[in-house]
Amino acid sequence: MTLALVLEQLLNGVQFGLMLFLMSAGLTLVFGVMGLINLAHGSLYMIGAFLCAAIAGMTGNFWLGLMAGIAAAAAAGALIEIVVIRRLYARDHLDQVLATFALILILSEGVRMIFGPFPLYLNVPDILRGTVQLGIVDYSFYRLALIGFGLAVAVGLWLLISKTRLGIQIRAGESDREMIAALGVNIRALYTIVFALGAALAGLAGALVGAIQSVQVGMGEPVLILAFVVIVIGGIGSIKGAMVGALLVGVIDTMGRFLLPRIFATFMDTSQAMGVGAALASMLIYLLMALVLIFRPKGLFPAHG
């Protein structure tokens, strides 16, 4: 085990964490502003990836695909907000869970009907191919670009929320929904915009990750569960919490899978250590989430309101 290998895994963890942040940011905004649990967020991630892969495959241009993926996810988000989600704001969490669970079934089958049952493949764009030399590590250029992308989006989101009029309305919506409606903000339109914004971020994450994974139906659900872990750890409704939670989950999950089997191998026989280490590593972030909930029931950065 060399230092270079550890560093590479650490970078992978950060990259994974930033992609999780893109997913979690929308989820936490939607919960913070509208008080809604949206299980179908993973389907928007899937839609982004599928559209990106399809358009990039047709035109040969990754960036065109990326645009299409983001636009399709945002449009799908706005549509389902208007048709379904809007009716759920006043309902209890059980109804929200069920209705959005139903949306997963509908959207997954819908994508399967349109794109067929086989996975699509999305190539890394030519200018981001290969590796770059980072000190002692040769690191994948595309993964490095994902880190850059994630950070840029995080900064953009922070600017949007802290500096713009829309951001003020979003923050106001988080602290008192009725009051901002009474002050004349078109709350219905605001909800649709927030939902579409979250959907666009999920679509972006799906399209970006699609190039290093296969694009298939059901790809959204594992990420969705992780995004929930992230926002529960970070504190539901808090963008800062989502960032901290996402990086924690990304790094702990990646490093746990890498380190635990090796640590166990120092005092156990190798094949057994692999089994125990892998089993424990895959449970690690859920353990973290349970611990956070037990000791800080509202997460690390509880949102106000």
Added chain:
Amino acid sequence: MDNLRKEWLLNALLALALFAVPLWAWMANEPFIITLATRIAILAIAGVGLNIALGLGGMVSFGHALYLGIGGYVAGIAAHHAFSGTTVLGLPGTNQMLPIWAMAMALSGLIAGIVGALSLRTSGIFFIMITLAFAQMGFFFTLSWPAYGGEDGLPIFVRNQFPGLNTARPWELFLIAYGVLLASLGVFAMLRAARFGAALMAIRQNPDRAAAIGISPFGVKLVAFVLSGMITGLAGAMMADLTRFVSPAMMAWTMSGELIVIIILGGVGRLFGPVAGAAILVGFEVFFGGVSEHWKLWLGLVLLAVVLFARGGLIGLIAGRAQNV
């Protein structure tokens, strides 16, 4: 006819249909239909378990697949060791359903006790998420633990046995499942009618008032949660014997979702809600699955319609709003 009588009539009809259809299938030599009815009965038992926590106690557990999986693995591991003549933790394996059921209920009750004690400190979305997190731990543990098949799952080569009946015959296996279903429905009805059930429902409706009249919300909810996990665990052991296979998929979060769906489709807190819901779900899978490979799309649309427009589920649709839930 008043709603209460309508519900009783519907319940009797459901109980009769679930018996009569496989009886006909047995005489007409249609083992596939008997197996479907057995699947409905076992899923309904799991649903009855969840209905105690969700329907009576208002605890939205999004992790009940964990107990289904624990029950399943108890059956699988016991049969595995009985088959190979080895021991596990000093205990011999067994191929008898009764001790397996006892073990499955004890273990899932124990785990539900731990999960419940930790999770009930939270509420709302946090409760949903922490129960999900514990189920995911179980899912990933079984997925990556190589001793009992890991990702590939664990087959049960010979179905476990029940005294006096031949479990290899679909009809006799159905009778066992049907009997256990009736027993679990009896437990649910007794709980609901007892002081304990009244306390549990009072806590669901208003925890502060319940506490003010001297009921400890935490203790009552925890007991309900443990009972709920035990019954779902029992269903898991039976499900493993029906399919003669256990795999991490039994603990997947989608399974937890399906258990909730079963209760909602049937009617939350209704005695026969899980029976109606399990019948709808399995019926949908079989009939629409035969017509279209995209049957899940239609299931999604129906579920969405039920949540948005028919909140009492099937039983609520026919027998009107519940009296006491």
